[in-house]
Amino acid sequence: MAELAGSASAARRQPALAAPPVLWAGVAIQVLPDEARFSLRLPKAAAATAAEVAGFSLAVPVNRYAKNDQRWSARLGPNEWLLGGPEGDGGAIAAEIEAALAGQIHGVTDISHRQVAFDVAGAEAANILNAGCPLDLSLVGFPGGSATRSILGKAEIVLMRPASAPVFRVECWRSFAEYVHAFLAEAARDCPARE
Amino acid sequence: MLLIDCPYCGPRPEVEFRCGGEAHIARPAQPADMDDKAWAEFLFIRSNPKGVHAERWIHQHGCQRWFNALRDTYTDAFIETYEMGTKPSRLPDGRTTR
Numbered sequence: 001m002a003e004l005a006g007s008a009s010a011a012r013r014q015p016a017l018a019a020p021p022v023l024w025a026g027v028a029i030q031v032l033p034d035e036a037r038f039s040l041r042l043p044k045a046a047a048a049t050a051a052e053v054a055g056f057s058l059a060v061p062v063n064r065y066a067k068n069d070q071r072w073s074a075r076l077g078p079n080e081w082l083l084g085g086p087e088g089d090g091g092a093i094a095a096e097i098e099a100a101l102a103g104q105i106h107g108v109t110d111i112s113h114r115q116v117a118f119d120v121a122g123a124e125a126a127n128i129l130n131a132g133c134p135l136d137l138s139l140v141g142f143p144g145g146s147a148t149r150s151i152l153g154k155a156e157i158v159l160m161r162p163a164s165a166p167v168f169r170v171e172c173w174r175s176f177a178e179y180v181h182a183f184l185a186e187a188a189r190d191c192p193a194r195e
Numbered sequence: 196m197l198l199i200d201c202p203y204c205g206p207r208p209e210v211e212f213r214c215g216g217e218a219h220i221a222r223p224a225q226p227a228d229m230d231d232k233a234w235a236e237f238l239f240i241r242s243n244p245k246g247v248h249a250e251r252w253i254h255q256h257g258c259q260r261w262f263n264a265l266r267d268t269y270t271d272a273f274i275e276t277y278e279m280g281t282k283p284s285r286l287p288d289g290r291t292t293r
Contacts, residue, residue, distance in 0.1 A: 062203050062258065077258030078203050134196055134208035148204065150211060151256045 016116045016174035022185045026124035029184050031177075032117040032169070036090035038083040038097065041107040047079035054096035056083050065147035065160050074147035074160055082147075082158060082171070087112075116177040120184060121167040124191050129159070129168060131187035139164060153183045200276045201254045202262045215251035217241045218263045245269050249283065252276070 013034065022029040040058075042050055050058040056073040057066035058081060065074045071085040071093070085093050090112055097108050120129060126137035132153035135142060144164035150157055155176040160169040172180045197209040223229055223237055242248070248268050253261045265274040265283050275283050 077260055080258070134210055149257050149259070156256050 013113060017177040017181055019181050022181075022188055024124075024188045024191065026191065027120065027122035027128050027188045029128075029181070029188060030119045030121075031181070032119055034087045034112070035115075035117065036085045036087055036093055036110075036112045037115050037171075038093060039107075039109045039111050040081040040083055040097065042079050042101075043105050044079055046104060046106070053100045054093060056081070056097075063146060063148040065145050065162055067162060072162075074158065076147070076149050076158065114173055115171050116174050116180075118170040118172075118181065118184065119167065120170055121165075123166055124188075125166045125168050128184060128187045128191055129170070131190075132183055133157070133159065135159070137161075137168075152180055155180050155183075197271070197273075199252065199264070199273055201257060201260075202276050202278050203258045203260055204254060207254065207257055211254060211256040213253050213255045215253055215261065218249040218251045247274060 015034070017031055019031055021031075040053070040056075042058075047058075052058060052068075055068050055071045057068055058073060058075070060066045060073070060075050062075050062078055065072065067073075070089075071083070073084075074082045076082055083093070083097075090110060094108065094110060101108070126142075129137055129152065133150055135148070135150055142159075142161055144161055147158065147160040150159050152159075152170065152172070155172055157176075157180065158171040160171070161167070162169065170180065170184070198206040199209050199212050200206050201212075220237070220241075223234075226234065229237070246267060246269055248266055250264050250266055251261055252264050253259065261279050262276055263279060263281075263283070264276045265285070266272070267274060275285070277283050
């Protein structure tokens, strides 16, 4: 096998999307910088009692988000978590999870390069997401600290709302990134600015 | 939009779900002992009632878990959803189980 220049093992990471921020009255859509992300699966019994692994809070209800320092976790199902951390920590996170769960049945997969994240922020953010996402994104239906897998138009996304502020994080697969970005930009353009 | 009550996520819009056909069909313990007619019935013949029907559903664009649901095929009303491996509080014919 031909070795890459520089490092033999590290794949060169190409950005999936280089789009400038979309700024309209009431909303700003930005592509977020690269991060390390992992998909963690645990068996039913271990998932029910899991508390914290490698600095990630796992003991949150289904469809909730938690953040410790720079490491965040989103519980997408009864035994599935999406974990995220700083881009440079990927190797360390993987090693720490492996060490913490040694001897236990678990599945941890590095999905950093699969994911693209967007920030949708502003007073109209929920309305813009609702152009393609059927969830109730009001503070009652989707309060601060919510996170769930859902859909936007025809693409699957993970939607997170870290706090009560109207700042949403949208994660999608890199092959959907152009579509998701165009969909959000189109919705933002059509959204009338409120007086 | 029709809301379906996922046992893990709560009420969610129907476009996040996929239906997996009739529920509670046990695979025969000894397929080799069955004749072709019985095997074909197990594979292909389903009840298709007009009324309450037990179905498998998956929350595909959500928690991605399979669960069972009692749905009225005439009104499209979801009567009950329950986890895999459990029984509904009533059977499709209206009798209660618990």
